[in-house]
Amino acid sequence: MEFVDYYKVLGVESSATADDVKRAYRKLARKFHPDVSQEEDSEASFKKVNEAYQVLKDTNRRAEYDQLRQYGGARKQGFQPPPGWQSQAGFSSADHDFSDQQEFSEFFEQIFGHRVRQPSSHFAERQVHSRGQDMHSDLSLSLRDAYAGKPVTLKIVKPVVHADGSIRNEHNTLQVKVPSGVVDNQKIRLRGQGGPAVGSGDAGDLYVHIRIQDDDYFHLDGKDISVNLPITPWEAALGASVKVNTLEGAVSVTIPQNAHAGQKLRLKGRGMPTTPPGDQYVVLTIVVPEAITEEQKAHYRTMSTLWAVDPRQASGDA
Amino acid sequence: MKNHKDSDDLVTLVELLDADKRYSLTQLCDICHVSQTVVFKYMEYDVIDPGSGDELMFRQAHVDRLLKGIRLQRDLELNHAGVALALDLLDTIKQLKKEVGMLRVNSGVKD
Numbered sequence: 001m002e003f004v005d006y007y008k009v010l011g012v013e014s015s016a017t018a019d020d021v022k023r024a025y026r027k028l029a030r031k032f033h034p035d036v037s038q039e040e041d042s043e044a045s046f047k048k049v050n051e052a053y054q055v056l057k058d059t060n061r062r063a064e065y066d067q068l069r070q071y072g073g074a075r076k077q078g079f080q081p082p083p084g085w086q087s088q089a090g091f092s093s094a095d096h097d098f099s100d101q102q103e104f105s106e107f108f109e110q111i112f113g114h115r116v117r118q119p120s121s122h123f124a125e126r127q128v129h130s131r132g133q134d135m136h137s138d139l140s141l142s143l144r145d146a147y148a149g150k151p152v153t154l155k156i157v158k159p160v161v162h163a164d165g166s167i168r169n170e171h172n173t174l175q176v177k178v179p180s181g182v183v184d185n186q187k188i189r190l191r192g193q194g195g196p197a198v199g200s201g202d203a204g205d206l207y208v209h210i211r212i213q214d215d216d217y218f219h220l221d222g223k224d225i226s227v228n229l230p231i232t233p234w235e236a237a238l239g240a241s242v243k244v245n246t247l248e249g250a251v252s253v254t255i256p257q258n259a260h261a262g263q264k265l266r267l268k269g270r271g272m273p274t275t276p277p278g279d280q281y282v283v284l285t286i287v288v289p290e291a292i293t294e295e296q297k298a299h300y301r302t303m304s305t306l307w308a309v310d311p312r313q314a315s316g317d318a
Numbered sequence: 319m320k321n322h323k324d325s326d327d328l329v330t331l332v333e334l335l336d337a338d339k340r341y342s343l344t345q346l347c348d349i350c351h352v353s354q355t356v357v358f359k360y361m362e363y364d365v366i367d368p369g370s371g372d373e374l375m376f377r378q379a380h381v382d383r384l385l386k387g388i389r390l391q392r393d394l395e396l397n398h399a400g401v402a403l404a405l406d407l408l409d410t411i412k413q414l415k416k417e418v419g420m421l422r423v424n425s426g427v428k429d
Contacts, residue, residue, distance in 0.1 A: 029393050035386050036408060050393065131351055179334045187335040189349070205349070207335075274336075 003079040004107045006052035006065065014066070018057065025053040051104050061087075061112065068111060079107070087112045109169060132195035132204035133159075139208045141178065143215040143225075147247040147272060149180025154208065161196045176208070181273035183223050184212040218247065223278030224271045226264075230287045231255060246270045246280055253282055261286045341376040350384050360387055363398040365405060 007014050010024040032039060032046040039045065055061045064087055071082060104112075137156050145152060154174045159167050174193060182188065187209055194204025212220055219226045229244055239257035243250045246267065253265060263284045271278020291297045333339075347354055360366050365387050366380045387401045396404060 026395070033390070033393055035389055036404065046393075134351070177332060179332060182334060189333045189335055191333070204351075 001079050001107055001110065003069075004048075004052075004105065005069070006055050009048050009052040010056065014069070016056075018059075021053070021056045025049065025057070029053075048105075051108055054104075055108070055112070065111070081110055085111075131201045132197040134204045134207060135194040136207045136209065138211060139176070139178070140211045140213055141182070142213050143218055143220055144247065146178065146182050146210070146212050147180060149178060149182075151175050151177045156206065158206075159195050167196075174206075178210065181223075181275075181277070182210050182212075183272055183274065184210065184220060186210050217245065220272070223274045224281060225278065226281040226283055228285055229253070229265075229282045230285050231259070233286055233288060236260065236284070236286050244282055255284070259284055335378055335381075337378055339378050341378075341381060343374045343376070346376045346381060346384070349381055350388060352384075352388065356388075357384070359398055360384060360401075363402045365398070365402045 007016070010016075010021060010028065012020050012024045016024070028049045029046065031037065032042045032049055034043040034046055037046070055065050068081060068085075135156065135158055137154065139152070139154055141152060144150075152175075154176045156172050156174065157169050158172055160170045160172075161167055174190070176190065178188060187207055190206040190208065192203045193206035197203050214220065217227060225247065227244065229242070231240070231242065235242065235255055236259045237257070239259070240255045241252050242255060244253045244267070248270065251267065251270070253267070255265075261284060265282040265284070267280040267282065269277045270280035289296075291300050341349065343354060343357065346357060350357075357366075361368070366376070366383050368374050368376050368380055383405065387405060390396050390401050390404055391398075394400075394404075
């Protein structure tokens with residue numbers, strides 16, 4: 001684990017006053033806040049800045065951090081807190097500044113994250129009951145799973161309260177049944193699957209941002225699906241009835257006479273099962289068979305005399 | 319307290335947050351972890367405007383906007399008027415970017 005220099009993150013000297021720290025944080029927070037920032041990767045930058053501020057703005061935490069910085073700051077790599085290290089300043093979810101915050105780095109956790117909840121702390125006297133923090137996660141789903149509403153496994157890292165009262169981040173898996181008909185970029189909420197509560201409050205919620213992967217065959221556009229359908233020139237000219245796959249199975253589709261390449265046929269209600277459901281679009285592509293045998297070549301020659309068309313007429317550069 | 323560590327149970331309490339979803343005041347407070355007073359304060363400053371009606375009903379856009387406002391207030395130490403101004407400006411920027419993008423496409427100018 002690498003030692004994180006919080007002073008460097010905020011761009012201040014280690015002798016900086018509380019006001020300097022605050023000023024530096026405010027400036028960087030405006031620059032990197034994910035809700036306003038135009039910067040790339042602003043979320044990660046803001047997390048670092050916020051974490052640094054949470055430590056340096058608190059006199060006790062800053063004093064502990066300074067101690068560790070002298071101890072381990074020189075060795076950039078392989079930092080470990082001294083054996084038996086336990087933060088007194090620490091943090092707990094009863095600490096108001098932290099209850100709403102997002103996850104902190106591994107470095108932060110090592111230093112401040114193992115605090116045992118002291119029943120003697122002033123929080124206990126005030127009988128703090130607060131909701132656990134809301135958490136956010138991403139989930140990538142295949143289009144077919146999204147359509148079918150198939151249960152999927154979601155891996156998350158979340159704070160867990162142990163029997164001794166300490167809070168540690170742990171890996172956790174959840175089986176989630178995403179409602180069928182979820183579309184790309186949509187969010188779902190899993191009640192009570194966020195951070196643990198303090199006292200008799202409720203656990204926080206877990207928000208999951210759904211990303212739907214494109215499929216080799218089915219292409220998703222909002223709640224509509226489009227597929228390519230290759231047909232022969234004679235099917236295009238004469239019309240035909242062909243089978244087309246939908247997410248619900250194959251259906252018969254009538255190709256109209258004199259269909260052209262790029263033409264779209266709409267299968268109403270065959271898209272994602274939202275309310276109302278999306279549609280499936282079948283985009284025609286015409287596959288020209290190769291002329292290999294003499295007989296096949298003779299047919300193409302006959303066709304060239306039967307149709308005196310110039311498909312390049314409108315292209316302007318023929 | 320329930321430890322979710324070994325939770326392999328199927329989570330069934332899954333809500334789809336789509337644009338058509340409506341929330342009552344109580345639900346909004348529950349989702350955003352705020353009291354009704356906080357919501358009314360934001361409504362007073364026009365940060366969210368659920369419209370008039372017998373019963374207040376909020377849309378997903380209101381939830382997102384309120385959460386954004388709360389985050390800005392917390393992280394940037396803004397007051398309500400500041401949040402309202404910031405969110406309006408962000409909306410304007412978003413709209414202008416969209417228009418610039420469309421004009422670029424129509425005039426064939428690349429980024």
